[in-house]
Amino acid sequence: MWSSAVSLVFLAAGFQQQAAQTESAWTRVNRSVVRLESAGQAVGVAVLIDSRGLFLAHRSSIPPQELVVGRSSAGQVTVLMAEAVDEVTGLVLLHAPAFVWPDPVPVRVGTPPANPTRIVAATSVGPVMGEFLPGDKVGQLRPSLRYVPLNEVRLETMVAPVGGAFLFDQRGTMIGVLGATLAGEPVQPGGQALRSAKAESAGSGGAPGAADSALATQGNYGPQGMTVAFTFSTSVIGRVVEGFRSPSRQVKHPSIGVFFKSTATGGAQLEAVLPGTPADKAGLRVGDVVIEADGRPIGSQIDFAVVLFGKNPGETVSLRYRRGNEERTATVTVGAQPSLD
Amino acid sequence: VSDRLFESAFDGAPEPERLSAPEAAELKALRALKADLAALREVPECQLTTEHLRRAILDQGVRPAAPRVPAWSRWLWAAPVAAVAAVALVLNRPRDVVPTVRELASAAPVESAGVPKTSAPLIVDGSGPAEPATVASATQPSTDGVARPERPRRRTTRRLAVQDGPLLAMREDASAATRTMGAASEAAPEEEPAIEQPEAVVVTEPADPATGTAAAQEVTISADVVFGG
Numbered sequence: 318m319w320s321s322a323v324s325l326v327f328l329a330a331g332f333q334q335q336a337a338q339t340e341s342a343w344t345r346v347n348r349s350v351v352r353l354e355s356a357g358q359a360v361g362v363a364v365l366i367d368s369r370g371l372f373l374a375h376r377s378s379i380p381p382q383e384l385v386v387g388r389s390s391a392g393q394v395t396v397l398m399a400e401a402v403d404e405v406t407g408l409v410l411l412h413a414p415a416f417v418w419p420d421p422v423p424v425r426v427g428t429p430p431a432n433p434t435r436i437v438a439a440t441s442v443g444p445v446m447g448e449f450l451p452g453d454k455v456g457q458l459r460p461s462l463r464y465v466p467l468n469e470v471r472l473e474t475m476v477a478p479v480g481g482a483f484l485f486d487q488r489g490t491m492i493g494v495l496g497a498t499l500a501g502e503p504v505q506p507g508g509q510a511l512r513s514a515k516a517e518s519a520g521s522g523g524a525p526g527a528a529d530s531a532l533a534t535q536g537n538y539g540p541q542g543m544t545v546a547f548t549f550s551t552s553v554i555g556r557v558v559e560g561f562r563s564p565s566r567q568v569k570h571p572s573i574g575v576f577f578k579s580t581a582t583g584g585a586q587l588e589a590v591l592p593g594t595p596a597d598k599a600g601l602r603v604g605d606v607v608i609e610a611d612g613r614p615i616g617s618q619i620d621f622a623v624v625l626f627g628k629n630p631g632e633t634v635s636l637r638y639r640r641g642n643e644e645r646t647a648t649v650t651v652g653a654q655p656s657l658d
Numbered sequence: 659v660s661d662r663l664f665e666s667a668f669d670g671a672p673e674p675e676r677l678s679a680p681e682a683a684e685l686k687a688l689r690a691l692k693a694d695l696a697a698l699r700e701v702p703e704c705q706l707t708t709e710h711l712r713r714a715i716l717d718q719g720v721r722p723a724a725p726r727v728p729a730w731s732r733w734l735w736a737a738p739v740a741a742v743a744a745v746a747l748v749l750n751r752p753r754d755v756v757p758t759v760r761e762l763a764s765a766a767p768v769e770s771a772g773v774p775k776t777s778a779p780l781i782v783d784g785s786g787p788a789e790p791a792t793v794a795s796a797t798q799p800s801t802d803g804v805a806r807p808e809r810p811r812r813r814t815t816r817r818l819a820v821q822d823g824p825l826l827a828m829r830e831d832a833s834a835a836t837r838t839m840g841a842a843s844e845a846a847p848e849e850e851p852a853i854e855q856p857e858a859v860v861v862t863e864p865a866d867p868a869t870g871t872a873a874a875q876e877v878t879i880s881a882d883v884v885f886g887g
Contacts (some may be wrong), residue, residue: 361870377870407863407872455858455879462886467859467874480870497861497874547859547874572887579881588884618885619856625887 343437343444345489349424350439351387351395355380359441361481363387363397363411364424364491366558370416372397373558375481375494376407378441385411393418401566403557405463406549407496408568410561424483426555427490429453429468438472438495440482447472449484449492453550455619462576464622466550468493474544484548493548569653571628575601578618584608584639585621599649602640609637625651660684667692668716691715 349365353374361378365371372387379385379399387395395418397411431451438445448471456467470493472479484493560568574594577585584606590596607615610624611634628634630653637646659681665671667688677685695712858879861872 375870455856457858457860457879457883457885459860459862462884464885464887465861467861478870480866495871497859497872498866500866500873500875546871547861576884576886578884581881617856617881618883619858619879622885622887 342485342487342489346424346437346439346485346491347390348422350483351389351397352441353378353397354386354388360385361441361478362439362483364439364483365418365421366423367562368421368423370395370413370421371561372411372413373483373494373561374409374411375496376402376409377480379409379411387411387413389418401561401568403560403568405458405461405465405568405570406494406553406557408494408554408557408561410566424485424491425489426551426558427486427488427492429492429551430486434486436470436484436486436492438470438479438482438484440479442478445472445474445479445482447484449486454547456547456549463570464619464626465553466626467497467547468550470495470546470548472544472546479544479546491554492551494554495546495548497547499545499547569630571625571630571632571651572653573599573625573634573649573651577607577621579616580606583614583616585615585618595649595652599636599647601636601638601647601649604640605645606639607636608639608644611635663688664716668712 346364351363351365351372352359353361353363360380361374363372363374363378366373374397384399385397387397389395395413395416397413399409400412401410402408429451430449433451434449436447436449438447450469450471452468453466454469456465457463458465470484479495479498482495483491484495486492556570557568560566572594573596574591575587575596576589577587580586586606587596587601587603590601590603607621609615610621613620613624615621615624624634628651630651633648633650635646635648637644639645659674662671662674663681663685666673667685673685674681695715856879858877860875860877862875863872866873
């Protein structure tokens with residue numbers, strides 16, 4: 318009997334320790350989180366990223382009038398004004414003109430954990446527990462077609478206003494901000510989707526209609542009460558925070574001004590070269606097939622997108638490409654276009 | 659033998675014959691003990707008499723037989739430990755996503771053998787053509803009208819073709835006929851290239867009003883999908 322009692326004690330201690338760690342993390346970050354309110358209603362959350370009164374929020378949390386009230390856990394009320402927007406990620410810089418918090422503690426952008434990690438998400442309805450799955454996924458933003466690395470997050474909540482929720486690990490460092498939740502496939506008229514609003518908004522690949530009738534349709538995923546969401550990788554968030562903290566308040570995402578796809582023989586074939594962009598200035602033309610970038614072989618369009626994403630504006634990327642039967646090289650200075658729209 | 663050694667040492671009984679070396683040593687120790695007990699005469703009577711102490715020591719020399727315990731009772735602890743281990747295993751099991759699958763009544767029919775095809779419906783909304791017995795064999799019943807597969811399965815992805823990209827929509831006429839062709843090509847697996855297609859997550863605006871987030875879809879990326887950079 319003693320062994321069962323010991324097992325129970327260890328079991329209870331494990332859960333208690335886990336809950337205590339999460340509660341401790343939330344206590345640490347709670348000082349840096351404000352709940353955004355508009356007309357008395359909670360519309361989202363923002364986190365302090367600079368002690369000068371700069372807050373980070375998601376576009377979905379900002380009402381149209383771009384003026385919102387931030388209320389801290391200690392009851393401090395701050396008027397926040399939208400100062401800059403990053404169109405790629407939808408993150409918004411909020412500025413508190415009369416910021417008088419005593420001993421403000423900005424959040425710190427951490428590195429993504431290497432193993433599945435318990436996290437706490439700061440949402441407009443309070444903290445929500447979840448799990449962070451490691452490993453970058455290939456993400457494509459629409460309509461910009463830009464590549465971004467994403468991480469999957471599973472939240473222990475049903476469909477809830479989690480848009481713009483900030484994710485913190487148990488050390489209290491910020492490791493993500495929720496920008497998307499998993500949606501279902503388009504449904505045929507007459508079919509009932511579990512989350513119809515999402516299924517409709519996700520139908521960019523083909524509007525719901527008779528053409529989709531042959532598709533196997535999946536509505537919702539996961540057990541009831543769990544939300545599968547995606548966050549931008551910390552490398553993206555760190556780039557946004559760095560840009561918002563800069564005097565220009567501009568976020569600089571790397572870009573050379575090209576659109577590209579894969580070819581059957583390998584490589585990334587340029588589908589469009591925007592005029593006046595670094596690629597255009599370097600002499601790249603539509604139809605060129607990039608086969609190597611910075612010494613790394615390019616097998617697909619994703620390989621090329623990953624290389625470009627890893628660059629910082631102002632750096633150069635060495636390309637080897639085919640034009641017809643001729644192989645050429647070019648050195649392109651990466652630009653800082655905020656958007657490719 | 660031990661009792662006779664005690665009697666010989668303490669009660670003056672004759673010494674047993676043919677003592678082994680350990681028995682002789684024990685007898686010698688007992689006699690030394692008796693001598694030590696004799697030295698306890700200085701202890702006050704109000705505290706402990708030597709007779710009481712001697713009798714207590716002699717009583718300890720004859721131990722009562724231990725009660726016989728059944729062999730199976732030694733494993734009684736295993737049952738609660740196993741129960742606790744089972745509870746711990748259930749509570750700490752990995753939270754794998756179990757997809758909730760819903761398909762259309764007008765989708766592909768069910769095979770006569772009762773095993774649904776890959777694209778066969780797992781649940782039928784309304785009065786679909788699938789037989790209830792077949793549905794019950796493939797899924798678990800649910801009170802909310804949604805059926806789940808018996809085993810957790812990985813989320814399936816849909817193939818993302820170039821027709822999904824707005825860049826092509828700018829270049830081509832995004833008519834219904836075009837979209838129909840695109841969807842038809844997606845539904846025909848034999849037209850997919852043989853090479854392994856990478857998976858990706860496509861994030862599409864605008865935001866869902868229910869969650870405030872954009873909609874994400876897991877897809878496989880074909881070679882003709884355009885990226886920007």
